[in-house]
Amino acid sequence: MKAGAPLLLQVQDLRLYFRTTRGAVQAVDGLSFALGHRQALAVLGESGCGKSSLARAILRLLPRNVHTYTGQVFLNGAELMSLNEDRFRREVRWSGISLVAQAAMNSLNPVIKVGEQVMEPLVTHRRLNREEARQRASKALQLVGVPVDFLDRYAFELSGGMRQRVVIAMALVADPPLIIMDEPTSALDVLTQANIMNVLKGIKKEVGSSFLLITHDVATSSELADRIAVMYAGQLVELGDAAGFFPGPLHPYSKKLMTSVPRLRGGSRPEFIPGQPPSLINPSAGCRFAPRCSFRFNRCQEDPPLVEVEPGQWVKCWLYPANSNAGSHAG
Amino acid sequence: MMNSWREVPRYTSALVGLAIIAALVGLALYGIIAIPYGEAERLWRGGEGVWIDNPRNAQPGWVNLFPGRNLPETIIVDSREGATKRSGRGSDSVNTVQISLDFDYPYDDFPSELNLFFDARSRERPPHASLFWLTPDGRMLSLGEQNVESSERYSISLDRRLARQLGGQSPEVALFADPARESPQPLQGRYQLLVEALLFEAGTDLDARLVVYGKVHGLAGTDHLRRDITVALLWGAAVALAFGLLAAVGSSVTTLIIAAMGVWYGRWADASIQRITELNLILPALPILILVGTLYTRSIWVILGIVILLGVFSASIKVYRAIFLQVKESPYIEASQAYGASNRRIILFYMVPRVIPVLVPGFVTLIPSFVFLEASLAILGLSDPVLPTWGKVLNDAQQNGALYKGYYYWVLGPAMLLMLTGLGFALVGFTLDRIFNPRLREL
DSSP: OOTTOOEEEEEEEEEEEEEETTEEEEEEEEEEEEEETTOEEEEEOOTTSSHHHHHHHHHTOOOSOEEEEEEEEEETTEEOTTSOHHHHHHHTBTTTEEEEOTTGGGOSOTTSBHHHHHHHHIIIIIOOOHHHHHHHHHHHHHHTTOOGGGGGSBGGGSOHHHHHHHHHHHHHHTOOSEEEEESTTTTSOHHHHHHHHHHHHHHHHHOOOEEEEEESOHHHHHHHOSEEEEEETTEEEEEEEHHHHTTOOOSHHHHHHHHTSOOSSSSOOOOOOOSOOOOSBSOOSSOTTGGGOTTOOGGGGSOOOOEEEETTEEEOOTTSOOOTTSOBOOO | OHHHHHHGGGOHHHHHHHHHHHHHHHHHHHHHHHSOHHHHHHHHHOOHHHHTTSOTTOBOGGGGGSTTOOOOOOEEEETTBBSEEEEEEOSTTOEEEEEEEEEEEOOSSOOSEEEEEEEEEOSSSOOEEEEEEEOTTSOEEEEEEEEOOSEEEEEGGGOHHHHHHTTSSOHHHHTTBOTTSSSOOBOOEEEEEEEEEEEOSTTOEEEEEEEEEOSBOTTTOBOTTOOBHHHHHHHHHHHHHHHHHHHHHHHHHHHHHHHHHHHHHOHHHHHHHHHHHHHHHHSOHHHHHHHHHHHTOOOHHHHHHHHHHHHHTSTHHHHHHHHHHHHHTSHHHHHHHHTTOOHHHIIIIIIHHHHHHHHHHHHHHHHHHHHHHHHHHHHTTOSOSSSOOHHHHHHHHHHTTHHHHTOHHHHHHHHHHHHHHHHHHHHHHHHHHHHHOGGGOOO
16 A cells, blocks of 8 residues: 555454354454555455455444444545444445445335435435436436336336346445445346446446445456455455456465356366355454465464565465565554 | 225225215215304204204104105294284274284194294283184184283193193194094194284284194204204214324324334334333223313313324334334345435335335224224213214213113114214225235235
């Protein structure tokens, strides 16, 4: 991270633990990263690694059983964690950060029309009059390829792909600087996924927002992201530019993740990662991937720091000695 | 939702129910328009002046439609309107006036009452009148004579002296009875009441009006105070529907919003709403209303307010809570939170509409239950003192032993309307339940 660079989002040591009967679940455990303007960061990781909890932690959409919720989040330099609930709702949600939620197809209100639904953020935040709001809503819908006459339909009258587009249009409609997309293409069939991907690529070109793309789908992230973050067991294990990451992932987990993707050309069969992700309740003190890692050695019993091994490439593994001109990263 | 509404006409029961409700609403509207509020209040407060020309406890007019029934209607003969009045000169500045009040009597039963109303205008010496009764078979009976002071009423049927003269039978029977028959039977034909009066001063005038009270009146009959029950039935419909609708809307909408708020805010808000509900569920509503009616006020609006208040924390809060707990976890609620919808917006636009399909059938059947509640209070004598209502008619009927005395119509009118109200709303409610309740859906 270069000092003075204009950063849109800066997350420092973000922690979100959930209280359960068996102990605290460390869903997000000391995450730090930054995202510039007009950038797309993909957060990769398998199910249950805390990707969605990260989105919730940034947008402060917390369930009842929060155990710990600490750290700092800056949006355009302004600290968000210290805002009270009401200011956070007014100033951050949707006007600052919008979300395409995981079960996007079900995140439409079944009793109001699609048009009204897309207008909701405008009406709640911008206090626009209905005519203006309706125009902006239809513009946003056009951007994602939804015919304008869908404005007067109900959500149940739309197909899954159309609903997904409507949800994306909702995220765009208020022009927020940051859009978080939590698995935008899961729960869709392959053809529709491809359609939505094209929509997202189109949006990325036309809209001046940054994207935080949360996905377990390596292919999706490779098409959209400028930067890649890999999460494992609630922690960031690798952070780097997409251009550097895809040809040569550094962390053993990232490598395994890449080999698990089936390839169109070349004879290599997809591999799987042996073992299971660790329980996030009282995880082991050392490297959390160590039990499944084929490069495991003695030092893995200690927790490795996230170090910058090459400019812009950070990794949390003892295999990589810290680059001499880069310091240890907080976290 | 809209599609569900369109299904309603497919159910005959709903159509019948809607027809009944429409008829009741029509009745109520007609009542309000034909008899304005102030007028209705005045009429129902009554007093002799308002209803003096009505018989007491008369049956409704439609009983004459039964074969073999020919009950008398009220006959009014007025010397100012139609009856012949002849003036003549007597001796010593004494004038005479002869008023002949004649009428046809074609009925099979005796009238219920006979009243003669005089209207004399004199300064010092009142006119002196002699009364003669001429029957169709040519008999002439003297009804005595009297001095007439200004406006005076001579209740012929209550005149005991006359009754003794006529052989012990009450005058309204004896005067109309056919002498040829053993048991008293009215003689049909033209009767005449002759008033011959002596006027002692110049400028004195005398008018007379004979009211032969019948045994049937209007569409609904009359009560013990001669009041036309139709007024109470018409206005009762308006009061009952307004009370039922307001109480149902007031309590169910508030219940819905409170249940949603409890679920949304959770923690102590939810807990306290649940505890209040449980407390309220074991409180008996009717005794509380009786206490309020007895000790505080009987104004229908205060009672309405208390009914709504007691209805808010009702058992349905538990039902709604169960649904809201599920709705609250829906992805679209979380999405709305993510785009910064306020708590109020989420409760009103996102949660409440989801329960409306569950609410509607219950709401429709709730209306008559409040109508019955109001009627029950009225029957217990706790109704609004000024408004005519169905329950009040029933209360009057009960206090005057209507069923013991055979005045069945007095109970029948309001009871029928109450039952129709219940039936109409129940039919619609059951149909809506079949449409909205997925388990009862017919495909």
